[in-house]
Amino acid sequence: MSNNIEIQTTKNPNEWVSLIEDAISKKNLECYEYKHFHNIEKIGNGTSGKVYRANKKNSEQCFALRSFFNLDNATVKEIIHELELQRKENINNNVIRLCGITEKECQNALKKYLLVMEYADGSSLRNYLKENFKNITWEGKYKLAYQLAHAVYSLHEKGIVHCNLHSGNVLVHQGTVKLADFGLSKRIKEVTKKQRSDLFGIAPYIDPKRFLSNENLMRPNEKCDIYSVGVLMWEISSGQPPFKDDLYDASLIMRVVNGYREKIVSDTPLDYSNLYIECWNDNPVKRPFISQVIVRLKSMSENKRKLNSYYIESVDKLVSFISKELNEEKDGRIRKKHVLDYIKDLEINSQDIYNWLLYNQLTPKFIYLLGYFYYNGIGTDCDKQKAFELYQEAAKLENNEAQFDLANMYREDTHRNYHKAFELFKKLADKEYPSGISMLGYCYSLGIGTDINKQKAFELFQKASDLGNTISQYNLVVLYETGEGVDEDHDKAFELCKKLVEKNDLSGINKLGYFYENGIGTEVDIQMAFESYQKAANLGNNYAQYNLALMYENGTGIEKDMNQAIFWYRKSAEQGDQDAQDKLKEFSERMTII
Numbered sequence: 001m002s003n004n005i006e007i008q009t010t011k012n013p014n015e016w017v018s019l020i021e022d023a024i025s026k027k028n029l030e031c032y033e034y035k036h037f038h039n040i041e042k043i044g045n046g047t048s049g050k051v052y053r054a055n056k057k058n059s060e061q062c063f064a065l066r067s068f069f070n071l072d073n074a075t076v077k078e079i080i081h082e083l084e085l086q087r088k089e090n091i092n093n094n095v096i097r098l099c100g101i102t103e104k105e106c107q108n109a110l111k112k113y114l115l116v117m118e119y120a121d122g123s124s125l126r127n128y129l130k131e132n133f134k135n136i137t138w139e140g141k142y143k144l145a146y147q148l149a150h151a152v153y154s155l156h157e158k159g160i161v162h163c164n165l166h167s168g169n170v171l172v173h174q175g176t177v178k179l180a181d182f183g184l185s186k187r188i189k190e191v192t193k194k195q196r197s198d199l200f201g202i203a204p205y206i207d208p209k210r211f212l213s214n215e216n217l218m219r220p221n222e223k224c225d226i227y228s229v230g231v232l233m234w235e236i237s238s239g240q241p242p243f244k245d246d247l248y249d250a251s252l253i254m255r256v257v258n259g260y261r262e263k264i265v266s267d268t269p270l271d272y273s274n275l276y277i278e279c280w281n282d283n284p285v286k287r288p289f290i291s292q293v294i295v296r297l298k299s300m301s302e303n304k305r306k307l308n309s310y311y312i313e314s315v316d317k318l319v320s321f322i323s324k325e326l327n328e329e330k331d332g333r334i335r336k337k338h339v340l341d342y343i344k345d346l347e348i349n350s351q352d353i354y355n356w357l358l359y360n361q362l363t364p365k366f367i368y369l370l371g372y373f374y375y376n377g378i379g380t381d382c383d384k385q386k387a388f389e390l391y392q393e394a395a396k397l398e399n400n401e402a403q404f405d406l407a408n409m410y411r412e413d414t415h416r417n418y419h420k421a422f423e424l425f426k427k428l429a430d431k432e433y434p435s436g437i438s439m440l441g442y443c444y445s446l447g448i449g450t451d452i453n454k455q456k457a458f459e460l461f462q463k464a465s466d467l468g469n470t471i472s473q474y475n476l477v478v479l480y481e482t483g484e485g486v487d488e489d490h491d492k493a494f495e496l497c498k499k500l501v502e503k504n505d506l507s508g509i510n511k512l513g514y515f516y517e518n519g520i521g522t523e524v525d526i527q528m529a530f531e532s533y534q535k536a537a538n539l540g541n542n543y544a545q546y547n548l549a550l551m552y553e554n555g556t557g558i559e560k561d562m563n564q565a566i567f568w569y570r571k572s573a574e575q576g577d578q579d580a581q582d583k584l585k586e587f588s589e590r591m592t593i594i
Contacts, residue, residue, distance in 0.1 A: 030100030032056075032063075032116050037102065040065065053119055063099065066115040094151030096120060096171070096180045120173035120180075125232070126241060128172040133239030137360055138269065139308055142301035145233050145272075147177035149297055152229060153290045155179075156222050163220035165228035166205040167235055204242035205231050208257040209284060223284035229293060230279025231262075237272065238265045267359050271300050311356045314346050318353075319365050322372065323401055326435045327469055333575065334506075334540060336376045343378075354379030364399035371402065388415055395424070400433050407439065411448065422449025429460070437464040438472040445475070445485075454485030473500055474507050481520060494521025501532075506541040513547060517556075526557030537568060545572035546580045553583075 037054040044051040049068040056063060097118040104112045122128065125144075129136075136144075148170060155162055162179060169180040207227040210220065231242055242262050246252050252260075261280060264273045275296055281287050288296075321342050325335045343350050350373075357370040371390030374383045388409055394402030407424035410417045422443050428436020441460030444453045458479050464472035473496060479485050480493035494515055500508025513532030516525040530551055536544030549568035552561045566587060572580035 032100055032102040034102045034104045062119040064117040064119040094147050094177050096178050120171045120178050122171050122173035124168050125170040126167035129239045139304055141236050144236050146297045149293045151179045152225055156290050161220050162225050166202040203248050203253050223287050226279050226287045230276040233276035234262050237268045314348055350379035364394045364397035368394040368399045368402040404435055418449035434464050434467040434469040438469045458485030470505050490521035506536045506539050509536040510541050510544040542572045542575035542577045546577055
């Protein structure tokens with residue numbers, strides 16, 4: 001493609017050719033032999049010329065070659081000046097480096113030069129945001145904005161104004177921001193006398209004050225770059241080009257001149273949006289210096305990093321706590337209460353965690369916890385469909401808690417699919433996940449997604465129990481009591497139940513009361529039954545609340561007390577206990593008849 005390189009000269013080419021040759025002879029300008037470049041490929045068109053990628057022979061090194069449509073003495077002097085400046089000054093790594101110049105022999109014997117520049121194999125900021133925005137956290141956005149500001153600072157501190165900042169010539173090379181077209185664009189635009197129509201494509205990035213000049217554009221200064229930085233900061237926050245739904249025409253320019261700006265994106269931190277609003281202030285005097293932008297971005301980034309670390313630590317603790325609750329297989333309502341209490345103990349607001357999770361869906365753990373919040377209405381409205389979708393996403397990424405909760409949702413009416421529930425529980429059991437082993441036993445016990453197999457259920461409950469799963473320990477109590485899957489053994493059932501009571505397991509405490517009341521594995525002891533029911537009822541177990549109410553209603557071993565009976569029936573009914581609800585309905589009908 002090298003034969004497509006065209007450089008037109010203007011005015012007296014002999015003068016600027018002499019300037020270049022003089023600079024080369026004085027070693028102010030490094031000259032590369034064009035024949036040493038190969039694999040030349042056009043990679044871009046600009047308003048001032050074309051850009052090519054080329055390899056240097058016998059080397060893996062890659063360069064960018066830039067041609068110019070129009071050259072004159074002033075432009076050449078500017079190029080030489082920039083090259084000398086970069087050689088003398090320590091230009092920031094966030095700026096594309098100018099290396100030298102190369103001469104291409106042409107058939108008409110004219111001297112045709114191309115600028116040799118550092119090649120960055122990344123994409124433009126615009127394309128980078130388009131392709132990666134979903135995965136860029138706010139920490140990543142701060143990093144991009146900070147690198148952009150630091151690159152501009154390295155120019156301003158040496159008296160260079162970029163004057164052509166937009167997301168098309170800000171490159172992202174291996175995660176690092178690099179500026180292209182600095183300095184030169186200013187001189188080239190002035191020399192080539194570009195028409196306003198040529199600027200429409202980058203109009204949203206240009207300081208509106210420049211459009212108010214009697215000439216095509218007023219002479220740019222550092223505050224013009226600050227305006228562009230503000231627009232780019234907005235673009236980094238949104239992932240979209242500015243005014244993407246508007247035509248880039250004279251009408252848009254006039255609206256911007258009259259104060260039209262982009263709207264703040266909803267999740268943008270206030271200090272960040274305040275900064276870019278200051279940068280695009282209509283009055284250049286009120287815009288910050290680039291050094292001030294850097295200081296404020298650095299502070300924001302450090303604060304965000306500390307906050308992220310705090311949230312990550314809190315989320316890790318929270319998911320571990322939920323996993324522990326799942327392993328103990330607490331009732332869903334009790335588990336939710338425990339989770340809310342735990343969040344309170346962490347001294348963090350549940351809505352703040354929800355908002356953080358919403359924009360940090362980077363790991364299966366974070367995806368699962370957001371689903372858990374939606375399922376239980378923590379920090380947001382309850383939305384079981386969103387919870388289901390997030391559980392599915394996290395489950396595909398092998399998150400155990402998500403697979404467990406998703407399997408349980410497959411047991412519910414809305415998403416009922418017993419086969420999928422069984423397969424997920426089996427998958428968890430294969431990973432030695434105690435709650436998964438327990439629920440697989442539950443499936444075999446009741447024939448959920450498989451045939452009933454009480455022996456298999458007993459074996460799985462025993463395995464999960466040995467791993468510390470309390471619900472499996474409770475299920476073993478029931479199997480020894482009923483003789484399903486194992487020989488009936490009331491003494492064994494009673495002893496296992498007492499071990500559950502030692503763990504303060506509510507189902508175990510209630511069951512122990514039942515054993516004392518009915519003399520299963522022990523002597524009948526109504527007082528111990530009452531005390532067991534009362535303890536579990538006070539701790540929120542709805543079955544114990546019903547049993548306690550029944551004792552008060554019938555006066556079993558205690559003085560009959562209908563007020564206490566109704567009180568505990570209501571407590572149980574509030575948790576959805578159907579028998580308790582029926583009792584209250586029965587009492588209500590009696591009162592109506594009387």
